[in-house]
Amino acid sequence: MMRSVLIFGVLAVSFVSCEGEEAYLASYQGWDYYKVRASGTMTSANIKITCEAAGYVMPCPQEPTCQYTPSTCTDTGLVGIRCGGHLMDEISQVLSGQNPIYCPAMEGIFTCFHSSSYAGDAIGVQPITSPGNWFEGADYSNQFAFCAKVLNADKCFQLSEEPKAHQAAEGQCVTLGGTLAGVKTVAEQEFLADQVRLGTDVSHWVGLKNGQEHFLYTDLSTMSSNLRWMSGKPEHLCALLDKNGNYDLNADFCTEQYNYVCESDVVTCKQNVCLNGGNCTSCFNETYAYCDCAPGFVGNRCEISYGRADADLYRCESFSCPYGWSCQDRGQLSFMCGAHV
Helix, strand or coil: EEEEEEEECCCCCCCCCCCCCEEEEEEEEEEEEEEEEEECEHHHHHHHHHHHHHCCEEEEECCCCCCCCCCECCCCCCCCCCCCCCCHHHHHHHHHCCCCHHHHHHHEEEEEECCCCCCCCCCCCCCCCCCCEEEEEHHHHHHHHEEEEEECCCCCEECCCCCCCCHHHHHHHHHHEEECCCCCCCCHHHHHHHHHHHHCCCCEEEECCCCCCEECCCCCCCCCCCCCCCCCCCCCCCEEEHHHHHCCEEEEEECCCEEEEEEEEECCCCCCCCCCCCCCEEECCEEEEEEEECCEEECCCCECCCCCCCHHCCCCHCCCCCCCCCEECCCCEEEEEEECC
16 A cells, blocks of 8 residues: 655755744645744735745635735635635644644744734734734734745655565555655655655655675775675665654665655646646656646636635535624625624
8 A cells, every 4th residue: 555645846845044944834735835934023015025035925825715815925725714714724734633723833823814904914823822813913023924835746756554675665666657766855855754754654765775785894894795695685775764863864674674655757647637727747657646727726626616616615504603693695705703782
């Protein structure tokens, strides 16, 4: 069995530095999400400047038709629970299965939110220090901006759920239409390490090994290849992301059994299964396909248009207000709950 990570692109670095502090949060529907340290008041304008200075965009908090979505943000497909509900919810759910106001990983993150009730058009969360609350961005400074970057469509990965010897793992990846993951950059290594922690959290083989035995004597001279070994000796040493070393690379005999990471190039689908002008890309012999939707459409196959198929999700008939409160539809894609006076 293989666990599909369904990740397109050579992905994010999780790191912290004294200047330009940032960290990878999660990947969702073709985008990487980050938190980036801002300098100054946490207004929507400053969040946008912070994201763009780091090479990212400021994602819209919800669908473009929501009245709380500013015109200056970039639509990355986030919709939240409902218009005006929990912002950044999809990312928070990936990280912890909780709403942002209760998710420790979202601590100090602020996002744009267009409303006359919030000066600066931004709100954020501090779930560690004050769980369950939203905070006005204009009241806070030097926090984290919620940013996003589209994934580069050049490769995707799968994580196995069972261990194999290195050669058998190579064969399984080829059968799936890929290869063992090369892991050629620190960014890729950090990203895969994060995915493994979220998954099985065990060591994984990667596509790196030596060509011959390289044993050294105590004087650091190389062992002669003419020496005889017993039958069944390990032929090679192979590399793995080692759980015991915080998923840094380590080496072990290739005959040992570990889980493994496969990778595949991302290519254009032979048949475009995306609707409404969307573009289809796939990997692992088209086992997985991803639709890049045209503006105004969402869904796995771009089958949902704003203001049509998803409209009922945002009307009173599909939502129950708290006991004693009344619901009033406010346009096509929003409603309001209010207490009886």
